[in-house]
Amino acid sequence: MKALIGTVVDGDGVRKNSAVVIDGPAIRDVVPVERLGEYGVDEVYGGKGYLILPGFVNAHTHVAMAKFRGLGEDVPIERWLNDVIWPAELEWTREEIRRWALLGMAEALSNGSTVINDHYFFAEEIAKAAGELGIRAFVGQTIMDAVEFPIAEPEEGFRFYKRWEKMGELVTPTLAPHATNTVSLELMSEIGEFARERGALIHVHLSQSKGEVLEVKRRYGLSPVEYLQKAGVLGDGLIGVHGIYLDGSEVLLYSKSGATLVHCSLSMAKLEGRMAPIVELFENGTNIALGNDSPNPVGLMDMFTEMRFAGVLNKVWKKRTDVASAREVFRWATLGGAKALGLKAGLIKPGYLADVILLNARKPQFLPGENPYSHIVYSARGSDVELVMVNGEPVYKNGILLKLGKTLEELWEEVRLSLL
Numbered sequence: 364m365k366a367l368i369g370t371v372v373d374g375d376g377v378r379k380n381s382a383v384v385i386d387g388p389a390i391r392d393v394v395p396v397e398r399l400g401e402y403g404v405d406e407v408y409g410g411k412g413y414l415i416l417p418g419f420v421n422a423h424t425h426v427a428m429a430k431f432r433g434l435g436e437d438v439p440i441e442r443w444l445n446d447v448i449w450p451a452e453l454e455w456t457r458e459e460i461r462r463w464a465l466l467g468m469a470e471a472l473s474n475g476s477t478v479i480n481d482h483y484f485f486a487e488e489i490a491k492a493a494g495e496l497g498i499r500a501f502v503g504q505t506i507m508d509a510v511e512f513p514i515a516e517p518e519e520g521f522r523f524y525k526r527w528e529k530m531g532e533l534v535t536p537t538l539a540p541h542a543t544n545t546v547s548l549e550l551m552s553e554i555g556e557f558a559r560e561r562g563a564l565i566h567v568h569l570s571q572s573k574g575e576v577l578e579v580k581r582r583y584g585l586s587p588v589e590y591l592q593k594a595g596v597l598g599d600g601l602i603g604v605h606g607i608y609l610d611g612s613e614v615l616l617y618s619k620s621g622a623t624l625v626h627c628s629l630s631m632a633k634l635e636g637r638m639a640p641i642v643e644l645f646e647n648g649t650n651i652a653l654g655n656d657s658p659n660p661v662g663l664m665d666m667f668t669e670m671r672f673a674g675v676l677n678k679v680w681k682k683r684t685d686v687a688s689a690r691e692v693f694r695w696a697t698l699g700g701a702k703a704l705g706l707k708a709g710l711i712k713p714g715y716l717a718d719v720i721l722l723n724a725r726k727p728q729f730l731p732g733e734n735p736y737s738h739i740v741y742s743a744r745g746s747d748v749e750l751v752m753v754n755g756e757p758v759y760k761n762g763i764l765l766k767l768g769k770t771l772e773e774l775w776e777e778v779r780l781s782l783l
Contacts, residue, residue: 365406365755367721368396369413372735373711374694383415385717388532388754392713408750408757412725414735417709418477418718418751419666420700423566423604423625423654425483426467427460431659440572440634443660452484455514459781461488465496466778469764471655471664472498473771474745477718477753480602480625480654480704482539482566484514486523490534497758497766499718501704502527503539503566506554510545517550524563533754535704537602542568543587544578551594558600564704565596569603569624572635576608588613597622602703604654606639607631614640618647623703626695628673630656638680641673642687652699653692665745670696674740689740717755722747 365385371378371393382399384392392402399407409415428448435447464483471479478499481489486504493500506520520538527536538554540546546554546567558565570576570587579587588609591597599621606624609617617624626641645651653673655664670692677687694709701709708716724732728742751759758766764774 364391364402364404365408366399366402366404367409367413367415367719368399368407369409369411369415369721370724370735371415371711372739373417373709374690374698375710375712377735381415383711383719385719385752385755388717390711390713390715390717390719393711409721412723413749414722414724414729414739415711416475416720416722416739417697417711418720418753419475419696420478420480420652420704420706420709421471421476421655421664421666422480422602422623422652422700422703423627423656424467424471424479424481424664425657426471426479426481426664427464427483427489428657428659429467429470430459430463432662434659436660441574443634448659449512453512453514455484457485457488460485461492462778462781464489465492466774467658467664468493468496468498468500469767469771469774470658472496472751472759472764473748473762474663474665474667475720475748475751476655476664476666477720477751478700478704478706478708480537480566480700486536486539487526490527490530490536493534494531495767496764497533497753497756499533499753501535501537501564501566503537505539505541506550507541507545508550509547515541521557524557524561528561537564537566540565540567542571542575543590544575548583548590548594551591551596555594555596558596564600564602566602567591567604569606570608570613571605571631573608586610586613588616592616592620602652605631606644607635607637609640609644611643614643614647618644618649623650623652623699625652625654625703626673627654627656627661627669628676629661629669632672632676633660638676641677642681645691650699650702651695652703653696663745666696667739667743667745670740689734689736692740693736717752719752720748721750723749
């Protein structure tokens with residue numbers, strides 16, 4: 364058995380001077396540190412001045428887009444996508460995807476994400492890279508049929524799901540239709556039928572640009588949420604992403620459905636200059652999760668940064684300071700994502716998955732320490748993460764990717780040399 368010692372912080376509260384006892388893939392107990400001797404623990408991490416958190420659930424990612432970091436800056440989303448990203452994506456090879464996905468996942472893992480929910484091309488290679496790294500990964504092969512895009516051929520999305528349905532404990536396949544304007548209503552309905560038969564999650568971009576909303580309206584006379592409802596996919600197995608143009612009626616319809624909305628505040632602020640109606644969705648009962656989106660346009664895979672922007676930008680957008688509190692945002696980054704993916708994770712309590720991170724809080728920004736939620740959301744950064752455990756096993760420690768057997772610098776050098 365293993366144990367982490369420090370101050371436990373999760374969405375349910377704060378417990379100082381605690382020991383988290385881990386037995387196999389799950390948390391066995393959380394006890395005062397004085398009681399640790401009652402357990403047969405042979406590995407102990409942390410100590411005074413450390414914070415023990417649930418690992419972040421990075422609920423929407425495109426990890427391989429690390430290759431495009433810095434491209435297409437300061438342009439609207441449709442120019443960014445059509446003129447910069449899609450042409451670059453058509454040049455992908457399987458080898459490149461695997462290399463850059465590994466780099467993007469390693470960045471996310473080292474910054475405290477124990478789970479990613481990835482939506483991209485050549486999903487097979489991304490799934491294999493996740494296995495090499497030891498991160499918990501939900502992976503979907505991007506599907507389109509309303510746009511000619513050879514690497515998004517619909518049948519491959521179904522084939523990938525079938526191949527990986529029972530492949531391993533840490534990698535779970537999903538269905539990944541690209542967006543409401545790039546997938547026909549007929550194909551989306553087929554995806555819904557397949558999902559119901561297999562118990563699959565559906566992960567889709569939703570209302571991420573004005574052009575998307577107008578195109579769905581032109582084709583079907585429907586809003587994007589109405590389109591999802593008509594296709595039979597709007598429900599608790601749906602993970603919608605962005606939602607920045609949802610109107611009031613869509614907010615109510617979406618909230619009643621049981622679907623999750625993944626908030627990627629930084630990417631949408633940068634690409635579209637807007638925020639989703641997250642406050643309204645949340646107040647109406649929608650499950651909210653957070654995601655980094657991708658290294659382009661966000662710049663980095665760090666959920667601390669995402670939490671900070673989610674907290675601040677929602678206050679600016681609503682012109683209110685009493686929304687998106689630090690504790691709420693922290694819950695979105697942990698429990699919200701876990702709920703969306705059907706994981707018993709996101710809390711530090713017995714029986715929950717031992718997907719946990721250890722922060723070295725023996726630094727100036729963590730004092731006086733009276734409000735840990737504020738310090739985590741507004742003061743912490745990914746470099747404060749000292750240890751990451753997934754399924755009860757250490758997979759990252761002090762710059763070393765333990766399962767891969769490489770440091771972050773060694774992985775960086777390998778990828779850098781591939782650019783020469």
